[in-house]
Amino acid sequence: MASETPSYVVIGAGVHGLSTALHLARELRARNLGDGRDIVVLDKTDVAAGASGIACGVIRNNYFQPAMRELMEHSVSVWESDPKAFSYHSVGYIQAAPEVMHEGVAKIYEEQQQIGYPSILVEGTEDCSAYMRDIFFDWQAQGITCVLHEQRGGYANNVASMSGLAAKARAEGVEIRAGVTVTGFQMQGSSVSAVETSQGTVPCDQVVVAVGPWVRDLWAMLDLPDRIPVKGGEGQVQEKDMWTYWSLQEGTLEVDPGSLMDNRGDMPPVIHVDTDAPLHDDEGSLVTEQLWGIYYKPDFNFGGVQGGTTPYVVERPAAEVAVDPYGPASPDFVVGKEFAHMWTAALAHCHKRFVGKGHLFSKEPSGGIGCFTPDSFPVFDVFGDNAYVIADSNHGYKMIGVGALVAKELLGEQQSLLEPFRFARYEVGRLHPTSTSPFPWS
Numbered sequence: 001m002a003s004e005t006p007s008y009v010v011i012g013a014g015v016h017g018l019s020t021a022l023h024l025a026r027e028l029r030a031r032n033l034g035d036g037r038d039i040v041v042l043d044k045t046d047v048a049a050g051a052s053g054i055a056c057g058v059i060r061n062n063y064f065q066p067a068m069r070e071l072m073e074h075s076v077s078v079w080e081s082d083p084k085a086f087s088y089h090s091v092g093y094i095q096a097a098p099e100v101m102h103e104g105v106a107k108i109y110e111e112q113q114q115i116g117y118p119s120i121l122v123e124g125t126e127d128c129s130a131y132m133r134d135i136f137f138d139w140q141a142q143g144i145t146c147v148l149h150e151q152r153g154g155y156a157n158n159v160a161s162m163s164g165l166a167a168k169a170r171a172e173g174v175e176i177r178a179g180v181t182v183t184g185f186q187m188q189g190s191s192v193s194a195v196e197t198s199q200g201t202v203p204c205d206q207v208v209v210a211v212g213p214w215v216r217d218l219w220a221m222l223d224l225p226d227r228i229p230v231k232g233g234e235g236q237v238q239e240k241d242m243w244t245y246w247s248l249q250e251g252t253l254e255v256d257p258g259s260l261m262d263n264r265g266d267m268p269p270v271i272h273v274d275t276d277a278p279l280h281d282d283e284g285s286l287v288t289e290q291l292w293g294i295y296y297k298p299d300f301n302f303g304g305v306q307g308g309t310t311p312y313v314v315e316r317p318a319a320e321v322a323v324d325p326y327g328p329a330s331p332d333f334v335v336g337k338e339f340a341h342m343w344t345a346a347l348a349h350c351h352k353r354f355v356g357k358g359h360l361f362s363k364e365p366s367g368g369i370g371c372f373t374p375d376s377f378p379v380f381d382v383f384g385d386n387a388y389v390i391a392d393s394n395h396g397y398k399m400i401g402v403g404a405l406v407a408k409e410l411l412g413e414q415q416s417l418l419e420p421f422r423f424a425r426y427e428v429g430r431l432h433p434t435s436t437s438p439f440p441w442s
């Protein structure tokens with residue numbers, strides 16, 4: 001039964017904190033061990049104040065790493081469990097890729113078939129063009145030799161989905177305290193016995209740290225190292241920074257979102273294009289000859305065609321990066337004119353309908369910074385006796401199911417889907433394979 005002090009303190013009311021709280025409440029109830037009243041979520045601002053509230057919201061399975069794919073398959077099932085509450089649009093997802101990525105994409109397809117994740121692989125320049133033109137009459141992207149069309153996944157609306165998660169957690173009895181900043185931990189041996197906050201001390205039996213790009217700060221409060229040994233593929237060990245910030249460049253083309261419906265008038269899949277075809281702008285000037293990539297979708301929430309391109313590293317030591325104010329307001333988040341130029345040229349490269357539309361790029365800044373681990377993949381692990389850290393390395397809006405798995409681990413049931421993401425993998429060199437994609441998260 002619910003005790004007077006919460007047994008579980010969850011820090012962060014983003015996708016991971018809220019999903020953990022919701023699923024933990026359900027697990028406690030199902031096992032007659034208590035209920036949501038044993039859980040409190042603390043957030044220094046409020047629900048969706050962090051990355052989960054500004055994410056583009058793309059939900060896909062397209063990962064080169066088998067462990068990521070299996071985890072995403074699980075998360076997609078959670079999105080599908082209540083599309084209305086999660087504001088989830090199951091429109092599917094397309095990756096169009098050039099020859100340099102062909103083998104990797106074909107491998108993803110094969111492995112998706114093995115885990116029963118429905119997708120279609122199209123190969124060869126002409127067949128890819130025909131497939132894409134069957135969806136968009138004006139498709140004109142060059143250099144595409146394979147298309148992977150995932151039939152599950154799609155996107156969800158960022159703030160609406162977090163409100164839906166929060167409502168479900170509250171309905172289970174979970175308390176979400178806004179405006180409470182965690183400032184430190186009280187330890188008894190290697191256990192956190194209480195969480196120190198701007199509003200006093202909260203005793204706890206277990207703590208879950210789910211603070212997105214602020215993980216650097218909570219990691220330091222737990223006395224964990226800011227540099228760690230990482231064993232590479234050939235057995236060599238290198239000291240690396242635990243955290244690196246990347247700037248995620250996103251924006252919106254202010255056209256009627258309805259203008260990017262498919263040939264049948266329906267919402268199209270989310271589109272991700274990588275290509276090594278030279279990219280020119282409307283005036284014919286060369287933008288880049290390097291491998292480039294963009295993603296986009298019509299989005300009635302953002303009010304246009306919304307998406308982004310490859311992020312870039314924030315060239316400052318992680319300790320000095322200003323996470324607050326979060327989002328486009330962060331002084332360390334810089335989206336230059338180059339982004340708008342490149343992204344709108346790339347949209348026009350893919351669709352004739354966007355030629356000459358670059359001036360409609362929204363002046364409203366969007367995007368934000370993400371905190372990445374040494375191999376750019378998540379860390380889900382317990383530190384000390386009872387501090388569970390969910391550090392998703394900026395993969396995580398789509399990972400709504402991770403909280404369901406973490407909830408089971410909090411109750412002592414180890415989850416094989418989370419095993420490949422333990423912290424010890426760096427020391428022993430059990431790293432995830434890397435792809436040829438220009439994105440650090442593919």
Ligand SMILES: Cc1cc2nc3c(=O)[nH]c(=O)nc-3n(C[C@H](O)[C@H](O)[C@H](O)COP(=O)(O)OP(=O)(O)OC[C@H]3O[C@@H](n4cnc5c(N)ncnc54)[C@H](O)[C@@H]3O)c2cc1C
Nearest residue numbers: 012014015016044050051052056057058182212396397398
């Ligand atoms: C521009 C952008 C676009 C993205 N697009 C996608 C996408 O399309 N698909 C995808 O899967 N992922 C995407 N991501 C990544 C994804 O948004 C994040 O990985 C995910 O939302 C992180 O969730 P979280 O719950 O860990 O953290 P957050 O959502 O950041 O929540 C952390 C919460 O912790 C609170 N907090 C921080 N410090 C403290 C403290 N000391 N005390 C109390 N509370 C604290 C914050 O206020 C915040 O509310 C995107 C990220 C960015 C920046």
